[in-house]
Amino acid sequence: MSTTMLAVGTVKGLFLGTSEDGGAWRWEGPAFSMTRVAAVAFDTRHQPPRILVGGGHEHWGPVIAHSDDLGASWVEGDEAALRFPEDTGVAVERVWQLAPGPADRPGEVWAGVEPAALFRSDDEGKTFSLVTGLWDHPHRPSWQPGAGGMCLHTVLPHPDDASQVLVAISAAGVYRSQDGGQSWAPSNAGIEVTFMPEKLPEFGQCVHKVARDCADPDRLILQNHGGVFRSSDGGASWERSETGLPANFGFGLTAHPSRSGTAFLFPLIADMNRMPPDGMARVYRTDDYGATWTSASHGLPREGFYSVVLRDGLTTDGDDPLGVYFGTRSGGVFASRDEAASWEEVAAHLPEVLCVRAAVVS
Amino acid sequence: MTVTVDLPTVLAGLAGTSRLVLEVPHPASVADVLDVVGEVHPAVERRVRDETGAMRRYVNVYVDGGDVRALQGAATPVPDGAVVLVVPSIAGG
Numbered sequence: 001m002s003t004t005m006l007a008v009g010t011v012k013g014l015f016l017g018t019s020e021d022g023g024a025w026r027w028e029g030p031a032f033s034m035t036r037v038a039a040v041a042f043d044t045r046h047q048p049p050r051i052l053v054g055g056g057h058e059h060w061g062p063v064i065a066h067s068d069d070l071g072a073s074w075v076e077g078d079e080a081a082l083r084f085p086e087d088t089g090v091a092v093e094r095v096w097q098l099a100p101g102p103a104d105r106p107g108e109v110w111a112g113v114e115p116a117a118l119f120r121s122d123d124e125g126k127t128f129s130l131v132t133g134l135w136d137h138p139h140r141p142s143w144q145p146g147a148g149g150m151c152l153h154t155v156l157p158h159p160d161d162a163s164q165v166l167v168a169i170s171a172a173g174v175y176r177s178q179d180g181g182q183s184w185a186p187s188n189a190g191i192e193v194t195f196m197p198e199k200l201p202e203f204g205q206c207v208h209k210v211a212r213d214c215a216d217p218d219r220l221i222l223q224n225h226g227g228v229f230r231s232s233d234g235g236a237s238w239e240r241s242e243t244g245l246p247a248n249f250g251f252g253l254t255a256h257p258s259r260s261g262t263a264f265l266f267p268l269i270a271d272m273n274r275m276p277p278d279g280m281a282r283v284y285r286t287d288d289y290g291a292t293w294t295s296a297s298h299g300l301p302r303e304g305f306y307s308v309v310l311r312d313g314l315t316t317d318g319d320d321p322l323g324v325y326f327g328t329r330s331g332g333v334f335a336s337r338d339e340a341a342s343w344e345e346v347a348a349h350l351p352e353v354l355c356v357r358a359a360v361v362s
Numbered sequence: 363m364t365v366t367v368d369l370p371t372v373l374a375g376l377a378g379t380s381r382l383v384l385e386v387p388h389p390a391s392v393a394d395v396l397d398v399v400g401e402v403h404p405a406v407e408r409r410v411r412d413e414t415g416a417m418r419r420y421v422n423v424y425v426d427g428g429d430v431r432a433l434q435g436a437a438t439p440v441p442d443g444a445v446v447l448v449v450p451s452i453a454g455g
Contacts, residue, residue, distance in 0.1 A: 051431040059420045060372065060409035091412030245399040313385040 003362045004072060004317055006335070007051060008327050009037030010351035011349055014053055016071045017347060018361075022337055025346045031071060035063050036094065039312070042359035043100040043109070043125075049359050052125055054095025054111060062092045065109070066125055070361055082111055082119050082128040088135070090115060097312070098125070099155040105162060112152035116143060116169045120181065124265055131181045132247055139172065139186065139203050145223070146206050153311055156212045156220075164217075166210065166235055171225070173205035174235055190238035193228045194224035194271070209253040209311045210235075213238055213289065215260035221290050223253045223311075230290035241290035246277040252314030256339075261289045264296070264316075264340060266309040281305040283314070283326065283340055296340035307332065312355035319360050327353030363388040363442035365395055369406065370450055376405045386440070392423060393436040395446055410448055411436075420453040 006017035006025070013030025014037045032053065039054035041177050043066075050066045052076070064284050065076035084090045091189050093114040101108025109125040112118055119128035134140075143150065151170055158164035163180045166187070173188040186203040193205050206225030213219035218234040221241060227248050230241035240246050249268045256262035276282060280299040284293040307328035317323035324336040331350035336343045363441065367382040374380035384398050388455030410421050415436070417423060423430045424447040430438040440446060 056411075058453050059418065061412060061418055076405075078403075080408050080413065086413070089414055091414050091416065 001362075002319075002360055003329060004319065005042070005049075005321060005359055005361045006325060006333065006346075007040040007042065007053075007057065007071075007357045008333055008347070008350065008353055009040045009053070009312075009355040010331070010353050011036050012351035013037060014040065014349055015347070016051075018070075018181075019331070025335075027161045027347060028071065030351075031074065032057075032065070033071070034058070036354065037063075038093050038354045039111075040355050040357045041098040041100055041356055042361075044359060045100060045103055045317070048361050050124070051136040052098045052100070052109065053270055054098050055354075056092075056114075062095055062113070062126075062127075064095055064098075064360075077126070079281075081121075081126060082113065084117070085130055088130070088237030090117075093149070094151070096151045096153040097155050100125075101157050101162075102159045103116050104156045105157075108157065108162075110155040110157060112167065114149045114151040116140075116150045116152040118152055118155065118165075118167055118170065118181070133177065133182045134167070134175065135185045136146075137175070137184050142204070143169060143172040144204065154207070154210050156210060159212075160217060160218055166212075166220075168207040168210050168222075170208070171204060171206035173207050174210065174222070175203075176235055187235040188238070189236065191222065191224055191229055192227055193224075194358055208216070208251045209256050211253050211255035211263050213255055213260055213263075214257050219261075219289050221253060221255065221263045221286070223250050223265060224241055225249070228265065228290070232289070234333060241286075242293075243291065244293035245284055248284070249274070250309075251311040252309035253311075254314045254316055256322060257316055257318045258320070258322070259287075263290065264314060266292075266314055267307060268327060275306045276308075279303050279305055281307070281334070283324070283336075283343075285340055296336075297343065298341060299336075299343035300334060310354055312357075315358050317358035323358055325356050325358050327356040329353065344357070364376075365390065365440055365444050365446060367395065367399060367446045367448065369448055371448075373406050373409060373448065376409075377403045390440045391434075391436060392425065392430050392438045392440060395440050396436070399400060408420065420438065420451045422449045422451045423447070424449070 015029035154168035158298035333347035
């Protein structure tokens with residue numbers, strides 16, 4: 001028997017769904033009630049997988065916690081696991097991203113926060129330290145917040161090379177380190193912007209999400225604030241990746257965890273019209289590293305759908321065949337058990353969904 | 363001197379009680395009282411103040427009924443026997 005778990009972070013807490021052997025989903029929650037759960041991760045280096053949760057409560061500040069019993073209980077230290085050093089004079093507003101490292105680096109967990117900063121843990125997420133190389137970057141005073149805030153929302157540690165890390169910041173763009181986080185450089189060559197006079201600035205792009213290929217870590221797909229791009233050189237350069245898409249705005253993007261070249265995204269019309277094209281909920285899929293995209297939307301609403309999938313709202317579960325999932329700002333969760341060939345709605349009327357993660361937990 | 367700190371339900375759950383009775387060095391400010399709260403219940407204190415020591419935007423603190431934001435903020439004096447009330451403000455939707 002296999003059990004799949006969906007972790008759905010919303011503006012009012014975390015909901016957990018479980019399905020046994022592909023059966024109906026059973027939902028529990030919310031945990032962390034009234035907390036904006038913007039970051040969830042299944043750390044599959046643990047058995048059962050550890051669930052990492054991050055976010056922020058409007059009144060009580062940032063939250064970072066974990067569960068080793070699939071959400072039956074949660075561990076949150078008395079002392080803050082993640083805080084800025086005193087000499088910065090800055091406080092964490094919210095956790096936006098939690099990213100466990102690869103299997104052969106067992107303690108490594110990364111966190112992206114608002115205000116835009118990167119933290120690293122080497123004790124499985126119990127405590128985090130500010131990555132000062134990025135915090136002290138001379139560009140930082142020039143970074144501008146996106147509509148969601150001045151956040152570091154994407155962390156992609158390199159699976160084979162601990163010295164390489166890629167992050168994305170709204171609105172600063174992509175930055176990469178090749179020395180374990182000591183130094184950082186912008187990595188936005190070719191990513192065009194529509195909201196500044198200069199079309200190809202060194203930095204300042206409002207990158208919404210980046211996904212790394214499962215087998216070739218140098219291949220990346222990127223959803224920008226207007227424009228989908230791809231890279232085949234680890235992010236050193238980017239080119240358009242929009243053939244077949246109905247629009248090039250959007251947030252939700254994820255890569256297939258075991259088939260190289262495949263990724264999924266959820267397009268929206270434009271920054272000034274943030275709705276799905278034609279009122280249809282559509283997931284688009286590439287199987288050629290972003291050279292072309294095709295709709296993979298059978299079973300999704302074909303009319304009257306005006307909701308949005310946010311940057312971490314589209315995910316996969318690692319199963320074979322692959323489960324693909326997304327959650328919407330109108331509180332719906334959709335699931336595919338067959339690699340996006342067909343879809344069904346598995347939850348409705350939740351609070352606004354900020355993030356979704358999934359894993360086969362037993 | 364002795365100060366009473368009354369906590370809202372969420373924070374009372376973390377402290378195990380809705381009322382803390384604390385021994386605080388005299389003279390004391392709101393910041394001094396919160397320092398003592400942090401010594402005994404750090405999970406409560408960090409929900410009232412951030413790591414810079416600033417009181418969180420949507421948390422209100424009253425000393426004997428006076429809103430400290432209208433007084434001297436964290437420097438507001440807390441007299442012996444005072445009641446410090448922590449209340450979440452109106453926010454959210």
